[in-house]
Structure formats: C-alpha cells, structure tokens
Amino acid sequence: MPTVPNMPKRLLEFRDRAAIAGVGYTPFTKDSGVSTLTLACRAVLAALEDAGLTPDDLDGLATHRVGDSAPPTLVGPALGLADLSWHLDQFGGGSVSHAVVGQAALAVAAGLAETVVCYRAVNARSEFRMGGTGRGVPVSPETQYQAPYGYVAPPQQFAMYARAHMLRYGTTAEQFGTLAVTQRANAAKNPRALMRAPITLDDYLASRWIAEPFRLLDCCLETDGACAVVVTTAERARSLRRHPVLVSAAAWGGGTSHLSCPDPTVTAAAALAPRLYAQAGLGPQDIDVAELYDCFTYSVIVQLEDYGFCPKGEGGPYVASGATAPDGALPVNTHGGFLSEGYVHGVNHIAEAVSQLRGDAGDRQVPGAEVALSTSQPGYILPATSALILRRA
Amino acid sequence: MAAYRPEPDRDSRAWWERVARREFAVQECESCGTLRFPPRAFCAACRTEGWRWREIAPEGAIESWIVSHRSFAPGRHDPYPVVMVRLTAVPGCLVYGNWRGERPPEAGEPVRAVFTQVDAELTLIDWMPESSTPARSGENQANC
Structure with missing residues (x-):
C-alpha cells in the first residue's frame, strides 16, 4: 500500500461510515420524450424503492450538472420535499460525478442528513449533446483560445490526449479497439444497455473517423436517462432491504487545463490514487472490479496506468492481454460502460459497482466481488477528478 | 470566417489586440520573472499581481494533433487538422491552432506561428513547420 505524507488522520474515521443502500435507473434511450426533471424524479423514486424507502425518508438530494438538468431545488419540491436538511448542486461534468457521492457520504457520516439520493438526469442525446455537435461552445475563459480553430468538443480533446499517448508509448488503435469490443460483449449481458449487438475488432477499425485518432467506436454514447444512488449511514443501511455497500474511500483531486498540462499522458488520477487507496487501507491488488470513466476508450487506458494496475505506458498492452475482460485479472466496465450501456455522466458506473458488490449483476456478475473502484473523468480539461472505493459489507 | 469568434474578456482583450498586430506576447511577472499564458491577474508561482507584456518568439513543438471529421463547428465540413503545441518560451503551456503544413505534423517537430488575418478585427x-518559409503578410488567407 502506498504511503501518503500529510494525509489527515481524520480521513480514516470516514472509512466505511456511509453506505449505498439502493440504486435506481430510468430506461436509457435516444429520446426520452420527457424533461430532465421527470427523469430525475423517476430515478430518485426507483433508487428509494430499491432501498425499501419512500420519499418521506429522504432528507438530502445531490446532483452534478453543467446547466443542463434539474437541480435539487426543483426535484425536492417536485417530490413534495419542502425542507431538505442537506442539498448539493455541484457544477461540473464527469470529473465531479464521484465527488457528489463522496460529499453525500461525508454529509451522512457527519449527521447533516441521514438519507441522501445522488442523481444525474440528462437528455444528452435529444436535447443537450455533450459531444458538442448541435450546441454552442461551453463558456469558459479558455474556450477563446481553441474554439476559433474548430476545437470545441470532447471527442476532439480526448483524441488529442490519446494521440500524445500513442506517440509516447506506442499505444495502438487495436488496443483501443480491444477495449471497445470487450465492453460491448459486457453490454450484451446487460438488459439496460443501449448497444448490445456484439462487435469485432474489424468492426471497430472500420467504424468512421470522428476525430483522428478516434473512430466512432472509441466514443461513448449520448444518452437520455437518469441514474440515482441512495447514500445513508452504514448503520441504517444494515437495517434496509439490500445488502449494504460501504463507501470505504472517497477522494477528490485536481487536474490539468487545456492550456496548462505538463504531460498529457499522465492524469490527476496518478496523484489521487495513493490518497484513495490509503483511505481505504487497500491497494490496486485488492480491487476485484473496476468501473472506470470511459467517455472514450483512451480514458480507460490511461486510468489503468494512473490507478496503478499496470506501469505507465502499458495500459494498451494490458487491455490487449485480456486483463480487463470478465475473466481477466481486473474486469472493467462490466455493464458495458458509457461506450455501450449508456452515458449518465458517472452515476451508472457507481450503480454498476454496487450491483457487482451486492451480487445481483446477473449474467455479468464477477464471482465473489468484494471491492470495487469506480472513477470519474481523470482530470483532463477541467482541473478536477474524483473516485470511490466501495466494499461489500 | 473563424469557426467561432473568440470572446475576449477583461483578462485577455489586450492579448488579442496584440495578436491583431502580429505580436505573440505573454505576461511576465514583475516580481519573479515567470512567464505565463493565458492572461491572468496573478502569477501562479509567486501569487503577486504585477506584470508586463513580453513578446516571445512564436515558436514551439508539436505535442499532438487530431484530424476532425465531424462538423464540430459552424462552417467547417472538410476534415481539418488541429495541433497541440508546447510553447518553447513558456514551460508547461500548451496552445492550439490549425495546421498550415503541406504534410501531416510529426511528433516533437519544431513549429512557428502563422498569423492569419480573418478580418479587420x-x-x-x-x-507551420519551422523549416517552411513563412508567407508574407497578407498572403495568409483564412480558410477556417
């Protein structure tokens, strides 16, 4: 286990104090036909139902968004909750998805609330497309130095980082493709997944260019849907319907911006990982299943390195070896991930980790999974990242 | 026309005005001398506010590049390359632009800036590759 200088000892008091007691989904579609407020309410109610709770048990709501979805101040009143004791409306995309659950876990551990639902609701295909086509340029002071050159969208930005990794370490399209093929095979076993038809490496290589070096099948889906998780105290979770999943560690990190990035092949996850593992008292060798933020194939490969599953530069060969397949050393994105299940900005990765640890993941269950790593976008573009280690109680 | 027109802010407006005069300037901290880009009030190294403009050689090295095949921006339909350039004069700083080379870029290749006048403002x-002959003023036609 890596040692972490200056880690506050009080962080260790937080280990396993909070639990995830339920998960909820709406169907994943390309056009929900309803508002993000409706999607959010449905996912929140589904998560409470899964936990065996009702809205009257709820005293906290949290979400992350980029101005594209319903905040807790809409969802609370819509569900008749006039006086939430804790709420959080976190600005940000995939880099803060796990921070929201981490903050909810801290809130219940500190007694600010007892039962919080964290949700993310998006019409990310039919209304606000994250992929960048068909909407305006994101408002950031840094946009002015890129947008005039037609450089505006995440597929372009991550392709740029992916190429840097290919140039430095010899990472190949076939290695990216192996990841896409493996995750699609996982999705074939997931009734929720939007894309379940198997693909081959040839299909991957024949898929059309989006932004070289990325092809269509390097890119995640754009999805309408919502996903939610119930966070409560470990003590309360033990009295509820589902087997509790403990939050063993939650860590926040920094990252790099478009314009300041000392090494595009190293992400903020490399600095966050030692803190995260130390908080849980575990190391990468203890992780049974990993749900890694896969906005693009490359983001998984760089995280395999930065979370310590293989040496820097060997993420591509690690994937090509079959290590991330269901029967490999580290099953990754067992639900199919954003590439094939759907894109709900991080929360569906947490929910899948919970299913795996509860042992109710059906045909895609990793036998005996006890510890899971789930991660957010590893800190490119917006200098922020976050991750969770979850453990079966 | 530009894919999107930049929207200068209170930190960056003077920088864009210098670009319009074909000058590549960055900020130099008056206290510790650190060069920085993009324009910001504070030096991240010594956390002080005093600074002056410092013209730098508009040179860098290719860190990465992409070729966009989707219409990610209005008015852009053909595949177009975008390069990520590590500025020589400002450590840690990356900038972006379209590629004006006759051939694809190469990793680590030294490059120089091409000022492309879009319109009066x-x-x-x-x-472009450092080894290429820079076009004379006025010959750089914007096609982005």
Whole structure:
C-alpha cells in the first residue's frame, strides 16, 4: 500500500461510515420524450424503492450538472420535499460525478442528513449533446483560445490526449479497439444497455473517423436517462432491504487545463490514487472490479496506468492481454460502460459497482466481488477528478 | 470566417489586440520573472499581481494533433487538422491552432506561428513547420 505524507488522520474515521443502500435507473434511450426533471424524479423514486424507502425518508438530494438538468431545488419540491436538511448542486461534468457521492457520504457520516439520493438526469442525446455537435461552445475563459480553430468538443480533446499517448508509448488503435469490443460483449449481458449487438475488432477499425485518432467506436454514447444512488449511514443501511455497500474511500483531486498540462499522458488520477487507496487501507491488488470513466476508450487506458494496475505506458498492452475482460485479472466496465450501456455522466458506473458488490449483476456478475473502484473523468480539461472505493459489507 | 469568434474578456482583450498586430506576447511577472499564458491577474508561482507584456518568439513543438471529421463547428465540413503545441518560451503551456503544413505534423517537430488575418478585427494564430518559409503578410488567407 502506498504511503501518503500529510494525509489527515481524520480521513480514516470516514472509512466505511456511509453506505449505498439502493440504486435506481430510468430506461436509457435516444429520446426520452420527457424533461430532465421527470427523469430525475423517476430515478430518485426507483433508487428509494430499491432501498425499501419512500420519499418521506429522504432528507438530502445531490446532483452534478453543467446547466443542463434539474437541480435539487426543483426535484425536492417536485417530490413534495419542502425542507431538505442537506442539498448539493455541484457544477461540473464527469470529473465531479464521484465527488457528489463522496460529499453525500461525508454529509451522512457527519449527521447533516441521514438519507441522501445522488442523481444525474440528462437528455444528452435529444436535447443537450455533450459531444458538442448541435450546441454552442461551453463558456469558459479558455474556450477563446481553441474554439476559433474548430476545437470545441470532447471527442476532439480526448483524441488529442490519446494521440500524445500513442506517440509516447506506442499505444495502438487495436488496443483501443480491444477495449471497445470487450465492453460491448459486457453490454450484451446487460438488459439496460443501449448497444448490445456484439462487435469485432474489424468492426471497430472500420467504424468512421470522428476525430483522428478516434473512430466512432472509441466514443461513448449520448444518452437520455437518469441514474440515482441512495447514500445513508452504514448503520441504517444494515437495517434496509439490500445488502449494504460501504463507501470505504472517497477522494477528490485536481487536474490539468487545456492550456496548462505538463504531460498529457499522465492524469490527476496518478496523484489521487495513493490518497484513495490509503483511505481505504487497500491497494490496486485488492480491487476485484473496476468501473472506470470511459467517455472514450483512451480514458480507460490511461486510468489503468494512473490507478496503478499496470506501469505507465502499458495500459494498451494490458487491455490487449485480456486483463480487463470478465475473466481477466481486473474486469472493467462490466455493464458495458458509457461506450455501450449508456452515458449518465458517472452515476451508472457507481450503480454498476454496487450491483457487482451486492451480487445481483446477473449474467455479468464477477464471482465473489468484494471491492470495487469506480472513477470519474481523470482530470483532463477541467482541473478536477474524483473516485470511490466501495466494499461489500 | 473563424469557426467561432473568440470572446475576449477583461483578462485577455489586450492579448488579442496584440495578436491583431502580429505580436505573440505573454505576461511576465514583475516580481519573479515567470512567464505565463493565458492572461491572468496573478502569477501562479509567486501569487503577486504585477506584470508586463513580453513578446516571445512564436515558436514551439508539436505535442499532438487530431484530424476532425465531424462538423464540430459552424462552417467547417472538410476534415481539418488541429495541433497541440508546447510553447518553447513558456514551460508547461500548451496552445492550439490549425495546421498550415503541406504534410501531416510529426511528433516533437519544431513549429512557428502563422498569423492569419480573418478580418479587420480578428487575427488568429496557426502553426507551420519551422523549416517552411513563412508567407508574407497578407498572403495568409483564412480558410477556417
């Protein structure tokens, strides 16, 4: 286990104090036909139902968004909750998805609330497309130095980082493709997944260019849907319907911006990982299943390195070896991930980790999974990242 | 026309005005001398506010590049390359632009800026191989 200088000892008091007691989904579609407020309410109610709770048990709501979805101040009143004791409306995309659950876990551990639902609701295909086509340029002071050159969208930005990794370490399209093929095979076993038809490496290589070096099948889906998780105290979770999943560690990190990035092949996850593992008292060798933020194939490969599953530069060969397949050393994105299940900005990765640890993941269950790593976008573009280690109680 | 026109803010407006005069300037901290980009009030190294403009050699090295095949921006339909350039004069700083080379870029290749006048108000910075002959003023036609 890596040692972490200056880690506050009080962080260790937080280990396993909070639990995830339920998960909820709406169907994943390309056009929900309803508002993000409706999607959010449905996912929140589904998560409470899964936990065996009702809205009257709820005293906290949290979400992350980029101005594209319903905040807790809409969802609370819509569900008749006039006086939430804790709420959080976190600005940000995939880099803060796990921070929201981490903050909810801290809130219940500190007694600010007892039962919080964290949700993310998006019409990310039919209304606000994250992929960048068909909407305006994101408002950031840094946009002015890129947008005039037609450089505006995440597929372009991550392709740029992916190429840097290919140039430095010899990472190949076939290695990216192996990841896409493996995750699609996982999705074939997931009734929720939007894309379940198997693909081959040839299909991957024949898929059309989006932004070289990325092809269509390097890119995640754009999805309408919502996903939610119930966070409560470990003590309360033990009295509820589902087997509790403990939050063993939650860590926040920094990252790099478009314009300041000392090494595009190293992400903020490399600095966050030692803190995260130390908080849980575990190391990468203890992780049974990993749900890694896969906005693009490359983001998984760089995280395999930065979370310590293989040496820097060997993420591509690690994937090509079959290590991330269901029967490999580290099953990754067992639900199919954003590439094939759907894109709900991080929360569906947490929910899948919970299913795996509860042992109710059906045909895609990793036998005996006890510890899971789930991660957010590893800190490119917006200098922020976050991750969770979850453990079966 | 530019894909999107930049929207200068209170930190960056003077920088864009210098680009329009074909000058590549960055900020130099008056206290510790650290060069920085993009324009910001504070030096991240010594956390002080005093600074002056410092013209730098508009040179860098290719860190990465992409070729966009989707219409990610209005008015852009053909595949177009965008390069990520590590500025030589400002450590840790990356900038972007369209590629003006006759051939694809190469990893680590030294490049120089090409000032591309879009119209009376707007000039953009693209990149070309250092070994190429820079076009004379006025010959850089914007096609972005």
